[in-house]
Amino acid sequence: MTLPFPPRDTLAASTVTPIVAGPDRAAAARRAILPSRSRVQVSSGSIIRRRVAVRLAKLLLPVGALTLLAAIALWPEIDGAADRGRMAFRRATQATADAMRISGARFQGVDEQNRPYNLTATSAVQRDQTGMIDLxxxxxxxxxxxxxxxxxxxxxxxxxxxxxxxxxxxxVTLWHDNGTTLKTEAAHIDVHAGEAESDVATAAQGPFGTLQSEGFKLRERGQVVFFTGRSHAVLEGRQ
Structure with missing residues (x-):
């Protein structure tokens, strides 16, 4: 199959660009070459605002630097004042100026026969200079x-x-080495002499049996126990 082609004269005429000479050629070239981006028009208001921002930056930056240096130089004084304030607050919350609290307190000593004794407590508070301590x-x-x-x-x-x-x-609970246990609600102990006593209801249990009384007295460094007041005992053991 044969396709018709346009005449040679017609093809040549359609592909030929007319040549323009002189000033018209330069104008045509300027129209053909367009700029990559258009030029931004800056208004007088934006120029004024930019100048004001620059002046403020020149003023505020030195002021900020001086403030930072002053804070660094004065920080030890500020921190010390805060610590002094916290110490004053803690002292104000204490019940008495001479009170002293100790956690995990331990007291050690010897009795009149030079035997050691130990006294411990989860916490101890000294009342005053008399030596009385709450445990x-x-x-x-x-x-x-x-x-x-x-x-x-x-x-x-x-x-x-x-x-x-x-x-x-x-x-109050008292354990003796011979297996005797005494239970009561209050007791007075002479640690130095190794003696104890109570004038309130007491329950005792040991190798001898069980006993209930209105009090007790422990004498001769634990070798003798007196049960005072009305007492009731159930004795056990060999005849």
Missing amino acids: AKPRADILLTNGAWMLLESQDGQYNRPDSLLDLQGN
């Missing part, structure tokens, strides 16, 4: 005659340190 959950370990020992504990207590006197309150 929380006190526990006393006292060595008795012939190497025996006695252990006491309670919920609260007061310890007269100069005189080695201990007053216990609340679920």
Whole structure:
């Protein structure tokens, strides 16, 4: 199949661009070559705003730098003043100026026969300069005659340190080395002499049996126990 072609004269005429000479040629070239982006027109208002921003930056930057340097130089004084304020607040919350609280307190000493004893408490607060100390959950370990020992504990207590006197309150329990256990609500202990007594209801249990009384007295460094007041005993053991 043969396709018709246009005449040679017609094809040549359609592809020939007329040549323009002189000033018209330069104008045509300028119209043909367009700029890549249009020029931004800057208004007088934007120029003024930019100048104001530059002046403010020149003014504020030195002021900010001076403020930062002053804060660094004065920070130790500020921090010290804050610490002094916190210390003053803590002192104001104390009940008394001479009160001193100790956690995990431990007191050690020797009795009149040079036997050691230990007294511990979860916390201790000294009332004043007299030596009276309030104890929380006190526990006393006292060595008795012939190497025996006695252990006491309670919920609260007061310890007269100069005189080695201990007053216990609340679920007072006394364990003796011979297997005897005494329970009462209050007891007075002379730690230095190794003696204890109570004038409130007491329950005792040991190798002898069980006993209930209105009080007790422990004498001769734990070798003798007197049960005072109305007492009721159930004795056990060999005849």
